[in-house]
Amino acid sequence: MNTSGSRSPRKAKGQGAERREEILAAALKLFTEFGPYAVSTRQIAQAVGISQPTLYAYFPTKDDIGRELHGRAFALLAQSLADGDRGPIETPECLMQMLRIYIDFGLKHPEMYRIAFMSESVQIKAWWKPQDVTLSPETQSTYGVLFRELAELHGRGLTIDVEPSALTQSVWSSMHGLVSLLIAKPGFPWVERDLLISSHLKLMARGVWKA
Amino acid sequence: MNTSGSRSPRKAKGQGAERREEILAAALKLFTEFGPYAVSTRQIAQAVGISQPTLYAYFPTKDDIGRELHGRAFALLAQSLADGDRGPIETPECLMQMLRIYIDFGLKHPEMYRIAFMSESVQIKAWWKPQDVTLSPETQSTYGVLFRELAELHGRGLTIDVEPSALTQSVWSSMHGLVSLLIAKPGFPWVERDLLISSHLKLMARGVWKA
DNA sequence: TCCTGTAACCAATCAGTGATAGGTGATCAG
DNA sequence: CTGATCACCTATCACTGATTGGTTACAGGA
Numbered sequence: 001m002n003t004s005g006s007r008s009p010r011k012a013k014g015q016g017a018e019r020r021e022e023i024l025a026a027a028l029k030l031f032t033e034f035g036p037y038a039v040s041t042r043q044i045a046q047a048v049g050i051s052q053p054t055l056y057a058y059f060p061t062k063d064d065i066g067r068e069l070h071g072r073a074f075a076l077l078a079q080s081l082a083d084g085d086r087g088p089i090e091t092p093e094c095l096m097q098m099l100r101i102y103i104d105f106g107l108k109h110p111e112m113y114r115i116a117f118m119s120e121s122v123q124i125k126a127w128w129k130p131q132d133v134t135l136s137p138e139t140q141s142t143y144g145v146l147f148r149e150l151a152e153l154h155g156r157g158l159t160i161d162v163e164p165s166a167l168t169q170s171v172w173s174s175m176h177g178l179v180s181l182l183i184a185k186p187g188f189p190w191v192e193r194d195l196l197i198s199s200h201l202k203l204m205a206r207g208v209w210k211a
Numbered sequence: 212m213n214t215s216g217s218r219s220p221r222k223a224k225g226q227g228a229e230r231r232e233e234i235l236a237a238a239l240k241l242f243t244e245f246g247p248y249a250v251s252t253r254q255i256a257q258a259v260g261i262s263q264p265t266l267y268a269y270f271p272t273k274d275d276i277g278r279e280l281h282g283r284a285f286a287l288l289a290q291s292l293a294d295g296d297r298g299p300i301e302t303p304e305c306l307m308q309m310l311r312i313y314i315d316f317g318l319k320h321p322e323m324y325r326i327a328f329m330s331e332s333v334q335i336k337a338w339w340k341p342q343d344v345t346l347s348p349e350t351q352s353t354y355g356v357l358f359r360e361l362a363e364l365h366g367r368g369l370t371i372d373v374e375p376s377a378l379t380q381s382v383w384s385s386m387h388g389l390v391s392l393l394i395a396k397p398g399f400p401w402v403e404r405d406l407l408i409s410s411h412l413k414l415m416a417r418g419v420w421k422a
Numbered sequence: 423t424c425c426t427g428t429a430a431c432c433a434a435t436c437a438g439t440g441a442t443a444g445g446t447g448a449t450c451a452g
Numbered sequence: 453c454t455g456a457t458c459a460c461c462t463a464t465c466a467c468t469g470a471t472t473g474g475t476t477a478c479a480g481g482a
Contacts, residue, residue: 010430010431010476010477011429011430011431012429012430012477012478013428013429013430013477013478013479014429014479015429015430016429016430019430037248040467040468040469041468041469041470042467042468042469050430050431050432051431051432051433052432052469052470053431053432053433053434053470053471053472054430054431054432055470056469056470056471057429057430057431061469061470062468062469062470160413160414160417162410162413162414163402165402166402166406166407166410167410167414169401169402169407170389170407170410170411170414171414172388172392173385173388173389173392173393173411174384174385174388174389174411174414175388176388176391176392177383177384177385177386177387177388177389177391178381178384178385178388180384180387180388180391181383181384181387182384190380191374191376191377191380195377196377196380196381199373199377199378199381200381200384200385202371202373202418203371203373203378203381203382203385203415203418203419204414204418205418206371206417206418207413207414207415207416207417207418208414221447221448221459221460222458222459222460223448223449223459224448224449224450224457224458224459225450225458226459227458227459230459251438251439251440252439252440252441253438253439253440261459261460261461262460262461262462263440263441264441264442264443264460264461264462265459265460265461267440267441267442268458268459268460272440272441273439273440273441
């Protein structure tokens with residue numbers, strides 16, 4: 001990634017996409033370490049080994065770099081959930097295992113999770129201004145995996161009598177709450193992490209499961 | 212608050228504190244509408260009717276303005292929770308009612324909640340850098356109210372067999388998750404809000420309550 | 423081989439940012 | 453009247469994201 005500050009050699013004629021990836025990699029690393037707002041375009045450019053204006057040949061604005069990372073983080077999470085999908089859920093333990101994938105993803109890739117769900121900086125207008133917000137395909141697919149499972153459970157009469165979409169949103173937000181607080185407030189006197197996670201999942205499963 | 216851009220008359224000799232409050236009021240309004248990062252010190256100064264450097268007579272940095280708002284938001288939430296405290300919880304409905312105070316506060320004062328729990332911008336270093344984070348008195352008091360209630364319930368054997376601190380953190384994070392997502396993603400196709408909240412509370416209560 | 427188009431890239435510069443330096447004028451106590 | 457202090461200002465700093473107007477290197481056609 002060029003940490004020395006030396007110039008990276010000019011790319012061959014059709015190889016601009018390669019440079020683009022280098023920019024994204026450098027930005028992810030820097031954003032993760034210092035936070036998007038504390039990283040300047042000049043720092044990103046230096047990490048890549050190019051001039052600052054060259055960034056604008058690949059991205060219209062700085063926020064667009066963040067937005068691209070955002071989309072990729074979402075896609076990765078959706079993929080993790082889909083990969084962990086072991087078909088119909090039969091027991092509360094099964095449900096807990098599925099939810100654990102979500103939590104594990106967030107804690108294993110805090111920088112990704114941060115950028116995907118917790119960062120308002122990279123797309124401040126979209127997060128701040130209600131009317132600008134639309135549901136990205138990535139969000140839909142992440143949300144969709146969870147919804148399908150719970151709807152299926154509901155159809156088999158195994159959940160409490162709450163419609164599946166409300167159930168999904170409730171469970172999702174509970175997962176998100178734990179993950180985001182664990183990431184955002186590492187200085188908080190949390191109880192032992194595994195204990196916290198397993199009791200959180202227990203709470204969820206107890207709340208969702210019928211009888 | 213002086214929206215016209217005209218100069219505010221010079222304060223009398225001992226009245227600097229008054230100006231300080233005007234700055235905080237203007238900053239809260241602007242931060243809420245546009246997000247802290249999209250508001251400049253010059254905009255705040257203009258809203259108050261003073262020059263930009265004058266801000267620095269009252270606050271060391273821009274972030275300190277945000278930090279003060281942060282502290283006040285926390286205090287207000289803690290007060291809401293304490294005010295709503297109706298003594299020992301006897302039924303799951305009682306518990307749900309208490310948790311609802313938290314959610315209602317967040318949705319009634321989204322700007323406060325945002326600044327208190329969701330904003331990394333106003334104190335980016337503290338949120339981003341793990342080692343810098345400590346538990347503020349305001350956080351402790353907010354958290355403390357919830358903990359006392361759940362510990363008391365636990366002592367009477369009315370909760371599932373999870374230690375009260377883990378229970379508290381789990382419940383708190385679930386509340387936070389719902390509130391923060393509702394605030395941050397107003398464009399998401401949420402189910403009807405009251406339904407979502409009541410089913411969320413139902414889930415919590417079912418998860419916490421014994422048998 | 424020379425030309426031409428274009429992809430890749432850069433130095434110089436813009437307006438706007440948070441913050442600082444140093445000064446002005448009003449108001450008080452003595 | 454004097455000196456201190458508070459409230460506040462203009463001018464300016466280094467830095468930010470972004471734009472302008474190029475230059476350089478190379479592929480393919482004549």
